[in-house]
Amino acid sequence: MENIFADRVNKVPPYIFVQISRKIAEKKAQGINVISFGIGDPDLPTPSSIIDELISSSTTPGNHRYPESEGLLSFRKEVSIWYKSRFGIEVNPENEIISLIGAKEGIGHAAFCFIDPGDIALVPDPGYPVYSIGTLFAGGHSYLMPLTENNGWLPDIDSIPPNIANKAKVIWLNYPNNPTGAIATSDYFKHVVKFAEKYNIAVLHDACYTEITYDGYKPPSFLETPGAMDIGAEFHSLSKTFNMTGWRLGMAAGNKDIIDKLLIVKSNLDSGVPAAIQEMGVKALQEPSNLIQERNTIYKNRRDLVINKLNSLGLTVDPPKASLYIWAKVPEGFTSESFSETVLEQCDVLVSPGTGYGENGAGYVRLSLTLSDKDIQTALERMSKLNI
Ligand SMILES: Cc1ncc(COP(=O)(O)O)c(C=O)c1O
Numbered sequence: 001m002e003n004i005f006a007d008r009v010n011k012v013p014p015y016i017f018v019q020i021s022r023k024i025a026e027k028k029a030q031g032i033n034v035i036s037f038g039i040g041d042p043d044l045p046t047p048s049s050i051i052d053e054l055i056s057s058s059t060t061p062g063n064h065r066y067p068e069s070e071g072l073l074s075f076r077k078e079v080s081i082w083y084k085s086r087f088g089i090e091v092n093p094e095n096e097i098i099s100l101i102g103a104k105e106g107i108g109h110a111a112f113c114f115i116d117p118g119d120i121a122l123v124p125d126p127g128y129p130v131y132s133i134g135t136l137f138a139g140g141h142s143y144l145m146p147l148t149e150n151n152g153w154l155p156d157i158d159s160i161p162p163n164i165a166n167k168a169k170v171i172w173l174n175y176p177n178n179p180t181g182a183i184a185t186s187d188y189f190k191h192v193v194k195f196a197e198k199y200n201i202a203v204l205h206d207a208c209y210t211e212i213t214y215d216g217y218k219p220p221s222f223l224e225t226p227g228a229m230d231i232g233a234e235f236h237s238l239s240k241t242f243n244m245t246g247w248r249l250g251m252a253a254g255n256k257d258i259i260d261k262l263l264i265v266k267s268n269l270d271s272g273v274p275a276a277i278q279e280m281g282v283k284a285l286q287e288p289s290n291l292i293q294e295r296n297t298i299y300k301n302r303r304d305l306v307i308n309k310l311n312s313l314g315l316t317v318d319p320p321k322a323s324l325y326i327w328a329k330v331p332e333g334f335t336s337e338s339f340s341e342t343v344l345e346q347c348d349v350l351v352s353p354g355t356g357y358g359e360n361g362a363g364y365v366r367l368s369l370t371l372s373d374k375d376i377q378t379a380l381e382r383m384s385k386l387n388i
Pocket residue numbers: 040101102103104105128174178206208236237238239245249250
């Protein structure tokens with residue numbers, strides 16, 4: 001089996017969390033239960049009304065057969081209604097929306113719509129890894145756009161050299177942002193549209209966290225931006241909004257040529273989202289908005305508890321207005337890895353090193369708010385004993 005595997009799999013960078021997982025396993029073998037602020041996977045259950053819908057839709061014989069790759073029209077119509085009520089924009093369910101097996105699937109496959117070998121994608125660093133891995137799998141190169149405190153965690157698109165911008169096919173954005181929790185304004189999106197028009201670049205916006213918000217903040221959709229529907233698409237997910245990570249359901253909406261190309265890729269590589277899961281999605285999108293508000297109150301309380309503790313330990317944190325993540329600057333004398341290791345060693349608590357999301361995550365750690373209130377309380381008590 002030597003030398004027969006493709007570069008695209010051999011070149012995937014080693015996963016920084018492998019070493020951490022090993023340490024957690026060692027602790028577990030010693031009977032120590034590590035509490036993890038690692039993965040952004042909601043601990044809260046899918047609301048029972050949505051589960052009830054699955055129970056009944058699973059008995060419909062038509063749902064036992066192959067789904068259509070573009071998704072159920074009833075789901076796409078509900079997405080369109082949601083876009084209208086939430087963002088005030090018209091998106092045609094017939095040809096401007098497609099169902100996804102989670103946003104991750106659509107993001108990964110989108111690279112195959114644009115990237116030929118040698119092509120460039122503009123990718124934020126730190127960022128959700130699938131933008132660059134999808135690019136790698138399609139044979140392209142990622143030009144990394146640093147997200148830093150100085151640029152407000154927004155790519156400084158004016159500093160991208162024209163020879164790179166001329167060659168680039170796509171720019172990836174993600175607001176509210178993972179891992180930094182940063183947000184983007186409508187003006188920023190307008191600036192991106194101008195840049196994309198100038199260089200003939202598609203804008204692919206990952207909007208998975210628009211519904212997880214605090215302090216009355218309401219993030220815009222990229223698609224609200226004048227001109228966005230001509231050159232962009234937005235990826236969305238029911239995973240975080242409705243605690244549905246396990247069910248795998250998302251959608252892309254936007255320019256009809258982009259949606260059409262995504263359908264070509266998807267219909268040749270997967271057969272779409274199970275229909276019963278999409279019927280859960282219809283139900284979810286019809287849920288009254290107080291369901292989301294109540295859930296956000298739980299996250300807000302967790303956010304404030306965690307930030308208080310981190311501040312008392314000497315970490316600087318800008319409270320996020322949205323997303324599931326706390327992005328904290330580590331105390332002086334530490335790197336993101338050494339701080340994460342120290343917390344794991346001394347407190348049996350995992351906080352993710354920022355470098356796990358890209359080089360520019362150096363000096364930061366990410367804490368996800370998706371663990372139970374009880375676990376958070378225990379973790380914070382353990383962290384009080386941190387000796388640094
Ligand atoms: C920024 C971002 N995009 C996409 C996803 C994947 O979402 P889904 O569960 O819909 O595949 C995640 C999951 O953590 C994410 O953080």
